[in-house]
Amino acid sequence: MYHKILQLTEYFLLNIVRKFAFKRWNNMPFGKEIRASRNEYLKIAEIARNKSYPEVDDFEKETGFRIDQDWYHELALHTQVVVKKSEINYVHGRLLYSLLSQFLEQAKYQSINILETGTARGFSSICMAKALFDANRNGKIITFDVLPHNRKMYWNCIDDHNGLRSREELLGDYNMLIENYILYIQANTRTDLEQFQVSRIHFAFLDSTHEFAYLMPEFFYLKDKQKKGDIIFFDDYTPDLFPGVVKAVDEICEKYNYSKRIITISQQRRYVIAVKL
Ligand SMILES: C[S@@+](CC[C@H](N)C(=O)[O-])C[C@H]1O[C@@H](n2cnc3c(N)ncnc32)[C@H](O)[C@@H]1O
Structure with a gap:
């Protein structure tokens, strides 16, 4: 009793x-209200779609992998096209797809574990799931966010015009990929990660709060779970905007033995591919 x-x-x-x-x-x-009309969201999407990124084209040529463009822009319409002050740019989806596809081709593991911090509306996890599916490979993507997966809300996206939706509903068209590959976890990565134990993380995308104090605990969680050749992808390696990301990535690569390749798209957008040596 x-x-x-x-x-x-x-x-x-x-x-x-x-x-x-x-x-x-x-x-x-x-927010509790719809932020823009359907047409406004479509206009933002059109502008984003028509931008060119020669550095990303080159990266795709180098790896030999390019995500299906219509599929990718359609996913972005529901998960990346939002009303915000800064420019809409979702090329990290292309980079992640190409990089992961190349990793899958070279590494030949039976199954791989992928960690993402910062799910948001689900864009990047679905791009990675597509890479696994297209390569006909097994794997699990564990993605963390403080945002819930099953609560109905507005998402500041075109789908808000269909009423309040959970992330699960927002991503309904991608159910096959989700069921096969993705695990969504509502958690604070600064404090909760240790509750979720996996022995190996082959590939990671650290994309939650862009601050040193958040990135380092995320890295410490995965550091002993990676082996030679495993990868961490970082967004926003941009000194003026995110000095904390730059400081953390530099420290990770120098102190913990990762190579660092910077991909520069613009002054505002730089990415890092870090490979465990
Ligand atoms: C830049 S967005 C992620 C974008 C996403 N990776 C994509 O490509 O669509 C950052 C996300 O991190 C989440 N986040 C911020 N701090 C967090 C924390 N401490 N723990 C978990 N998630 C966090 C935010 O809620 C937000 O959805």
């Missing part, structure tokens, strides 16, 4: 703590 009461109290308290910790993210974090 005493044991049962203890168990119930524990369950009750843990639930309260969890509810409190994620309150902000569970409660319409992108």
Whole structure:
């Protein structure tokens, strides 16, 4: 009896703590109203679609892998095209697809584990799932975000015109990829990662809070789970905008033995491919 009461109290308290910790993210974090008309979202999408990125074209030629462009822009319309002050740019999806496809071709593992921090609306995890599917390979993508997967909300995207939706509903057209490859976890990567143990992480995309104090704990979580040839991909390696990312990536590569390849798209957008030596 005493044991049962203890168990119930524990369950009750843990639930309260969890509810409190994620309150902000569970409660319409992108606003309680639709941010733009359908046409406005389509216009933003059109502009983003027509931009060219020669450095990314070159990277795709080098790897020999290029994501299906119509598929990719359609996914971006639902998961990347939002109203915001800064420029819409989602080429990291192309880079991730090419890089992961090349890794799968070269590494020949039976199955691989992929970690992503910062799921957002799900764009990058679905691009990575497509790479696994197109290569006909097994793998699991574990993606973390403070945002919930099953709560209905507005997402500041064109789909808001169909009413409140959960991320699961927003990504309904990608169910086959999701069921086969993706695990969504609502967690704070700064404090909660240790609860989720996997022995190996072959490929990682660290893309949550772009600050040193967040990136380093994420790296420490995965550092002993990587072996020679494994990869970490970083977005926003941009000194003026994200000095914390630059500091963390430099420290990771120098102190923990990773090679560092920088891909520069513009002054505002630089990516790093770090390979464990
Ligand atoms: C730049 S977005 C990720 C974009 C996504 N990778 C993509 O390509 O579509 C950053 C995400 O990190 C999440 N985030 C920020 N801090 C976090 C934390 N401490 N733990 C988990 N997720 C976090 C935010 O909620 C946001 O959705």
